[in-house]
Amino acid sequence: MTNLFIPSSGQSRRHLKEVALLLLSIVSFSAYAQKTISKETLVEKVKATDSYIRQVRGYLHEHPELSSKEFETTRFLQAEVSKMGLVVTPVPGTGFYAVLDTRKPGKTIGLRTDIDALPIPESPVNLKQQKKWVSKVEGVSHTCGHDGHMAVLLGAVKILTELKDQLKGKIVFIFEEGEETSSGIDAMVDALRPLHIDAFYGNHLASAFHTGLFAIQGGPLMAGAATVAFDVIGRGGHASRPDLSINPIFAAANILTGISIAWNNQRDITETLTLGISQIHGGSADNVIPNSVYIGGTVRFFNREEAEKAFVLFRKVAEDIAHAHNCTVRFHDDMGIILDPVINDDALAAFTLRAVKELYPDKIYEGDGKWYAAESFSQYSKLAPSIFLFVGVKNEALGSGAEHHNDRFDMDEDAFSYALGAMVQFAVKYLASPVY
Numbered sequence: 001m002t003n004l005f006i007p008s009s010g011q012s013r014r015h016l017k018e019v020a021l022l023l024l025s026i027v028s029f030s031a032y033a034q035k036t037i038s039k040e041t042l043v044e045k046v047k048a049t050d051s052y053i054r055q056v057r058g059y060l061h062e063h064p065e066l067s068s069k070e071f072e073t074t075r076f077l078q079a080e081v082s083k084m085g086l087v088v089t090p091v092p093g094t095g096f097y098a099v100l101d102t103r104k105p106g107k108t109i110g111l112r113t114d115i116d117a118l119p120i121p122e123s124p125v126n127l128k129q130q131k132k133w134v135s136k137v138e139g140v141s142h143t144c145g146h147d148g149h150m151a152v153l154l155g156a157v158k159i160l161t162e163l164k165d166q167l168k169g170k171i172v173f174i175f176e177e178g179e180e181t182s183s184g185i186d187a188m189v190d191a192l193r194p195l196h197i198d199a200f201y202g203n204h205l206a207s208a209f210h211t212g213l214f215a216i217q218g219g220p221l222m223a224g225a226a227t228v229a230f231d232v233i234g235r236g237g238h239a240s241r242p243d244l245s246i247n248p249i250f251a252a253a254n255i256l257t258g259i260s261i262a263w264n265n266q267r268d269i270t271e272t273l274t275l276g277i278s279q280i281h282g283g284s285a286d287n288v289i290p291n292s293v294y295i296g297g298t299v300r301f302f303n304r305e306e307a308e309k310a311f312v313l314f315r316k317v318a319e320d321i322a323h324a325h326n327c328t329v330r331f332h333d334d335m336g337i338i339l340d341p342v343i344n345d346d347a348l349a350a351f352t353l354r355a356v357k358e359l360y361p362d363k364i365y366e367g368d369g370k371w372y373a374a375e376s377f378s379q380y381s382k383l384a385p386s387i388f389l390f391v392g393v394k395n396e397a398l399g400s401g402a403e404h405h406n407d408r409f410d411m412d413e414d415a416f417s418y419a420l421g422a423m424v425q426f427a428v429k430y431l432a433s434p435v436y
Contacts, residue, residue: 037166037428039359045159046421052158053416056080057151061133064117064140064147067178070094073115073150077175080154084161086173091191095177095184099170099195100161106169106431110192110200110384111423112377113153114179117142118405126410128399143409145205145393146179148416152203155420160427169431172197176376182339185376193383199348200386201426202377203419205411207401208369209392212418214360215369216353216389218346223300225339225374226307228277228314229332232322236291245289249282251325252293256280258317266313271306274372275299292330300372302341311336342378345385352387355429356422363418365392373404387426391419 065073071094078088078096086098094115122141124134135141157173172195177184209215232252237245256277263275275297282293301307315331322329357364369390380386393411394401402408 036432037163041163042159042359042421042424042428045162046155046417046424049155049158049420050417053151053155053420054413056154057147057413057416058133060147060150061142062136064135064137064142066119066140067116067181068093068183070115070117070177074175077115077150077154081157081173084157086157086161089191091177091184092187093177093184095188095191096175097188097192098157098173100157100164100173101170102164102167104168106167107198108170108172108196109427109430110172110174110195110197110380111153111156111427112174112176112200112202112380113149114146114176114376115150116146116178116180118144118180120405120407123407126399126408127402128396131410132413141407143406144180144404145207145409145411148205148393148411148419149203150175152205152416152419152423155416156423156427159420159424163428167428167431170195171427171431179376182376185379189379189383192380197384199345199384199430200377200380201352201423201430202380202386202388203423204371204375204388204390205393205415205419206371206390207392207394207404207409207411208371209365209390210394211392211400211412211415212360212363213365213392214356214363214389214418214422215365215392216349216356216387217369218344218349220302220341220343221370221388222342222375222378223274223302223370223372224304224307224337224341224378226299226301226311226337227332227334228275228295228297228299229335230318231292231294231330231332232282232318232327233292233330234289234325234327237289239287239289242289246326247289248293248325248327249290251322251327252280252282252295254325255318255321255329256295258321259314262313262317263310267310268306271301271303273299273301273306273310300374302343302370304337304340307337339374339376340378340381342375342386342388343381344387345381348385348387351430351433351435352389352422352426355425356389358429359421359425360418365390389422391415391422 234246234248279296
């Protein structure tokens with residue numbers, strides 16, 4: 001016989017109260033869940049923030065700092081973030097992050113910018129005319145777009161903090177030190193690991209695409225990078241009697257020829273790997289045979305396994321040819337892979353494409369947007385799925401469109417609002433989506 005539990009009147013009242021509270025929480029959550037941030041609201045927010053991000057970019061462009069030396073840049077950025085009510089968390093070095101916590105349960109996303117400049121003296125003119133902003137720091141310039149990236153992320157901080165009450169979950173704003181040298185990425189990844197971020201988003205203002213055009217795709221987007229660095233060692237002597245020396249210059253020349261031939265004949269030609277030899281140094285006088293010759297360069301790749309195979313081939317060819325010349329080879333410690341390729345998560349890329357299309361339906365690049373430059377953003381995928389996209393800044397009428405890392409590099413400022421709109425749209429849609 002089943003024993004029925006009949007609550008006392010006190011227990012019954014407590015039970016009814018608990019049920020009422022549960023129903024109230026469900027209703028409240030449903031009411032919140034039905035709140036949406038409209039496209040029109042985001043467009044207006046972006047428009048209202050446009051002047052701010054242009055001014056910020058102008059200031060940062062005039063005051064660039066090299067990798068790992070972004071001290072004033074960091075102080076400026078932290079002050080701006082603090083003005084918006086967020087607490088700054090420093091990361092060893094010059095990087096930092098700040099968290100927008102809506103105090104409502106949900107996912108956590110990371111929005112990232114780089115903050116460093118390049119050791120390039122800047123030309124005051126672009127491809128057509130005088131630039132609006134020119135570096136005031138001799139020999140240093142933002143000739144890659146990082147000034148625009150910082151401005152866009154600050155604009156996102158501004159808009160998303162204003163929309164905080166309509167959001168759920170957390171947003172981590174990431175300001176990464178030294179992207180150009182990869183000096184800050186390891187410390188940043190270590191610092192972010194305890195935050196359990198669900199997805200990372202980053203963008204690069206790109207001179208290869210016209211203003212406001214978005215390149216959004218899954219799979220490999222930016223190449224991995226590897227360093228070529230080795231010495232060919234012989235025995236120096238007087239150039240009048242080369243037979244009494246062991247000339248490493250001839251050995252080095254033959255090594256480069258041998259590697260070039262092997263590169264085309266002993267690798268999988270369906271896998272893209274670029275070999276860029278950029279340095280060869282040896283000797284200091286016409287009548288002196290040097291002891292050694294240095295060879296340096298980079299390899300770019302989209303498949304790490306193939307890059308590793310290529311370096312095995314590289315080392316074998318170099319050693320065998322050096323041996324034929326009675327020379328030896330000393331490979332430097334930094335020879336090999338230094339950065340993995342940026343590989344976008346396919347599902348996250350599809351989600352981002354749909355989100356950006358809602359805001360800018362006629363601004364999607366339909367071709368293959370791969371870029372052979374490398375990016376430390378690749379390391380964030382070790383923590384969570386990631387998406388990196390390009391936003392065009394090329395405008396022939398304004399003279400913008402020079403290659404990155406070129407002294408005439410410039411950007412059409414109209415592109416910044418597109419980058420900002422896409423970033424904010426991604427954040428809003430991702431945090432509201434039950435899919436991820």
